[in-house]
Amino acid sequence: MAILVTGGAGYIGSHTCVELLNAGYEIVVVDNLSNSCSESLRRVKELTGRDFEFYPINLLNRQDLESVFRQHRIEAVIHLAGLKAVGESVSLPLRYYHNNISGSIVLCELMQEYAVKKIVFSSSATVYGTSESVPISENVPLGATNAYGRTKLMIEEMMRDLHVSDAAWSIALLRYFNPIGAHSSGRLGENPNGIPNNLMPYITQVAVGELEELQIYGNDYSTLDGTGVRDYIHVVDLARGHLKALEKVMATSGVEAYNLGTGQGYSVLEMVSAFERVTGRSVPYKITARRPGDIGMCYSDPTKAERELGWVAQKGIDEMCLDSWRWQTYNPQGYGIFHYESQPVI
Known part of the structure; x- marks a missing residue:
């Protein structure tokens, strides 16, 4: 079966x-x-x-x-x-x-x-x-x-x-x-075509030099630093x-x-800061207008999954950033070529 x-x-x-x-x-x-x-x-x-x-x-x-x-x-x-x-x-x-x-x-x-x-x-x-x-x-x-x-x-x-x-x-x-994030081996990860739709591959492609700067869509939300918060x-x-x-x-x-989800929300700027801290790489960014339909804050209550499935997220934001960066550095062209020694991870 x-x-x-x-x-x-x-x-x-x-x-x-x-x-x-x-x-x-x-x-x-x-x-x-x-x-x-x-x-x-x-x-x-x-x-x-x-x-x-x-x-x-x-x-x-x-x-x-x-x-x-x-x-x-x-x-x-x-x-x-x-x-x-x-x-x-x-x-x-x-x-x-x-x-x-x-x-x-x-x-x-x-x-x-x-x-x-x-x-x-x-x-x-x-x-x-x-x-x-x-x-x-x-x-x-x-x-x-x-x-x-x-x-x-x-x-x-x-x-x-x-x-x-x-x-x-x-x-x-x-x-x-x-x-x-990505598999800790650096062998599996997110492989977007063109400019990524999601935040982390956008961050890593800016950090590795594939893109010039990160576009942050709005900094006037009712959040800690004005940028959108996600889980x-x-x-x-x-x-x-x-x-x-x-x-x-x-x-x-x-x-x-x-x-x-983790039940914890992080803003876009908090994600950029965490990535820069754990990798030592700079991520230049530019604030642009909000995207239509985006909301300020969204994070989960995952207690039902814990109660009924026995599942709890184990990995924290530092590990998410490091694994994402490892994938990007070992695979600068996505799944095209694997460069195990392409550049240091941190």
């Missing part, structure tokens, strides 16, 4: 594959490589000493995906595949709705057909919309403000309806906050949260949502 990991070649997916393999699970990976790279999976095999099957297919291709279910005895699914750029989703909403929702429908239809009714779904804190009541618990009102977040919310609702239709379904909806979580902690959620869905039925 194997765990099917959709989107397993991506940033969160590759780290989750490492944790699954190290925990003794058999895995099968599907990923269309639209915003990921197969090199990450080669490195997963190298890091774990384990082999697994990989299929470069799109979830929208029902025939190809069904061949995976026919060839393997799938026990449960960790569903991470999907388009993920908030800004792009605003300008290309139909692409996001078609890809994320239709792909999830095809996946769930095949799961139902092959009697695989255990799934861990990669959702997002964007389902909470503009709520500035912090910390954010799972029972606050939901209301995404962009196409990306709405696809996550719609898929959550679809999965709740699945359980209503058949109580045998066991579903964990994992609402991520802001994953950063940053190490990607390895996030990956381990998937294992805990998998254990839960394998042992029970039902549908539950869980925040995966």
